[in-house]
Amino acid sequence: DSRIVAVANQKGGVAKTTTVASTGAALAEAGRKVLLIDLDPQACLTFAMGIDPDQVQFTVHDVLLGRLGPRMAIIPTPEGPDLLPASIELSGAEMQLANRTGREYVLREALAEVAPDYDMVLIDCSPSLGVLTINALTAATELLIPMQAETLSHRGVAQLLETIDDVRRYTNRSLQIMGVLPTMFDARTRLAREVLKDIEEQYDLPVLTPVSRSVRFAEAPGTGRSILSTARRSRGAQAYRELAAALMEAS
Amino acid sequence: DSRIVAVANQKGGVAKTTTVASTGAALAEAGRKVLLIDLDPQACLTFAMGIDPDQVQFTVHDVLLGRLGPRMAIIPTPEGPDLLPASIELSGAEMQLANRTGREYVLREALAEVAPDYDMVLIDCSPSLGVLTINALTAATELLIPMQAETLSHRGVAQLLETIDDVRRYTNRSLQIMGVLPTMFDARTRLAREVLKDIEEQYDLPVLTPVSRSVRFAEAPGTGRSILSTARRSRGAQAYRELAAALMEAS
Numbered sequence: 001d002s003r004i005v006a007v008a009n010q011k012g013g014v015a016k017t018t019t020v021a022s023t024g025a026a027l028a029e030a031g032r033k034v035l036l037i038d039l040d041p042q043a044c045l046t047f048a049m050g051i052d053p054d055q056v057q058f059t060v061h062d063v064l065l066g067r068l069g070p071r072m073a074i075i076p077t078p079e080g081p082d083l084l085p086a087s088i089e090l091s092g093a094e095m096q097l098a099n100r101t102g103r104e105y106v107l108r109e110a111l112a113e114v115a116p117d118y119d120m121v122l123i124d125c126s127p128s129l130g131v132l133t134i135n136a137l138t139a140a141t142e143l144l145i146p147m148q149a150e151t152l153s154h155r156g157v158a159q160l161l162e163t164i165d166d167v168r169r170y171t172n173r174s175l176q177i178m179g180v181l182p183t184m185f186d187a188r189t190r191l192a193r194e195v196l197k198d199i200e201e202q203y204d205l206p207v208l209t210p211v212s213r214s215v216r217f218a219e220a221p222g223t224g225r226s227i228l229s230t231a232r233r234s235r236g237a238q239a240y241r242e243l244a245a246a247l248m249e250a251s
Numbered sequence: 252d253s254r255i256v257a258v259a260n261q262k263g264g265v266a267k268t269t270t271v272a273s274t275g276a277a278l279a280e281a282g283r284k285v286l287l288i289d290l291d292p293q294a295c296l297t298f299a300m301g302i303d304p305d306q307v308q309f310t311v312h313d314v315l316l317g318r319l320g321p322r323m324a325i326i327p328t329p330e331g332p333d334l335l336p337a338s339i340e341l342s343g344a345e346m347q348l349a350n351r352t353g354r355e356y357v358l359r360e361a362l363a364e365v366a367p368d369y370d371m372v373l374i375d376c377s378p379s380l381g382v383l384t385i386n387a388l389t390a391a392t393e394l395l396i397p398m399q400a401e402t403l404s405h406r407g408v409a410q411l412l413e414t415i416d417d418v419r420r421y422t423n424r425s426l427q428i429m430g431v432l433p434t435m436f437d438a439r440t441r442l443a444r445e446v447l448k449d450i451e452e453q454y455d456l457p458v459l460t461p462v463s464r465s466v467r468f469a470e471a472p473g474t475g476r477s478i479l480s481t482a483r484r485s486r487g488a489q490a491y492r493e494l495a496a497a498l499m500e501a502s
């Protein structure tokens with residue numbers, strides 16, 4: 001059965017894009033057929049996968065507006081996964097979809113025809129809880145929440161969970177929360193360990209194995225490849241291989 | 252003359268909120284009268300200044316919608332600066348202002364009456380280039396761009412500068428760019444030094460003294476105080492005192 005994982009957190013810079021790119025690469029490395037969807041007008045995932053968002057012919061924006069089916073916009077990437085790319089035009093989507101009844105379902109309906117072609121679909125969300133992210137949450141079978149073990153990031157989780165309640169009530173009854181993924185984790189800082197413990201106690205959510213902070217991650221996006229290519233045997237690459245394995249096991 | 256500094260970058264997690272809170276605290280410590288404006292529905296600045304966004308009576312949302320003047324919503328903070336707080340209702344602003352002619356000017360017009368009361372106004376923007384951020388850029392006398400010296404952050408600067416061109420052409424002819432502030436800077440990583448050099452060469456923009464990465468920053472928001480209170484003599488606190496001094500000198 002199709003598995004569609006929304007990777008969301010409205011707090012900025014918590015490694016959503018890095019998680020989608022690296023986990024996607026790990027799944028492809030393990031021989032799985034993977035589709036990555038860039039749902040951020042800033043198109044960071046698209047860029048990080050080695051694709052120039054300004055040169056792309058068709059994007060997820062065209063698909064959401066019903067101009068063409070997803071297969072026309074999906075492209076292969078050097079790293080391995082397929083990609084449904086974004087571009088800056090996507091910033092118009094909020095307005096364009098605003099008054100359409102069923103606006104939360106446009107991604108779900110578009111994916112219905114292609115998701116069965118893949119073992120796993122991962123969706124990279126922008127730092128907001130607007131209509132694009134709601135589309136991701138409505139289309140997904142499960143949600144993964146990357147977060148930094150820091151106070152400002154912790155605060156956003158409560159707000160995100162309220163949004164999940166609404167989504168489960170109105171647009172996606174069967175959305176599962178896979179869990180919280182602590183990212184850029186520095187185990188030596190007391191605050192990080194305390195925030196992690198808080199999250200475990202305060203929310204009834206699985207807390208996945210933290211991905212440690214590593215300078216190797218920042219090198220990857222500029223090369224258009226993930227850390228699995230730029231630092232193949234690093235702890236960072238290994239951490240995302242283990243996340244990919246955990247994802248596959250849950251099937 | 253009133254100085255209104257928009258602190259903006261649509262990339263997430265590049266220390267916009269930390270910069271506004273810390274610089275505001277440093278200006279107050281130096282005896283200046285400072286107003287901080289939270290323009291993010293996630294209300295991180297409000298929270299970081301020790302104010303509970305869910306308990307606030309009037310917010311910047313009410314002001315933008317013309318329900319009341321800014322003085323009714325401005326509150327003092329334990330750290331020193333005054334604050335025009337945000338709350339989650341602000342996420343409705345995008346839609347509510349969408350069809351109003353002159354929607355880019357609502358903040359500018361609201362501030363006209365109160366900005367003269369202050370030596371400096373700092374505006375914390377959300378990670379987006381939507382109508383709220385355009386309001387900040389239209390209201391501001393100058394723009395400060397915090398950024399991480401990493402590729403994904405660098406990419407956003409070009410897009411931001413295009414937005415500045417539009418703002419200068421249509422809504423705020425005299426907007427100055429104060430410069431780029433490298434944040435969370437790790438001078439030991441080669442990539443960080445390269446990205447910094449790239450920024451200097453590629454854009455004709457001042458690059459301010461970098462603020463170094465320090466674990467002391469993450470401790471502050473949870474206490475409702477800035478690093479100037481939680482780690483008074485740390486290098487991080489000193490870096491923001493120097494930025495405040497540079498800001499005041501430019502008057």
Ligand SMILES: Nc1ncnc2c1ncn2[C@@H]1O[C@H](COP(=O)(O)OP(=O)(O)OP(=O)(O)O)[C@@H](O)[C@H]1O
Pocket residue numbers: 011012013014015016017018019040044125126127183184185211212213214215217218219221236261262263264378399401402403404
């Ligand atoms: N484990 C890590 N260690 C160190 N740096 C990391 C790690 N993971 C990601 N980064 C870096 O942190 C920065 C922010 O990551 P990323 O852009 O993936 O976050 P995001 O949540 O997608 O941000 P946004 O909210 O803007 O979409 C990037 O420069 C990335 O390379």
Ligand SMILES: Nc1ncnc2c1ncn2[C@@H]1O[C@H](COP(=O)(O)OP(=O)(O)OP(=O)(O)O)[C@@H](O)[C@H]1O
Pocket residue numbers: 010011012013127148150151152153262263264265266267268269270291295376377378434435436462463464465466468469470472487
């Ligand atoms: N110099 C620094 N060293 C280490 N950590 C820092 C530094 N500056 C800020 N931080 C931490 O990095 C995280 C992100 O910072 P912050 O929330 O200020 O960024 P932002 O740009 O406002 O994010 P958003 O785009 O979500 O509004 C926070 O947890 C903050 O405490």
Ligand SMILES: [Mg+2]
Pocket residue numbers: 016017018040044045124125126
């Ligand atoms: Mg991202």
Ligand SMILES: [Mg+2]
Pocket residue numbers: 267268269291295296376377
């Ligand atoms: Mg912020």
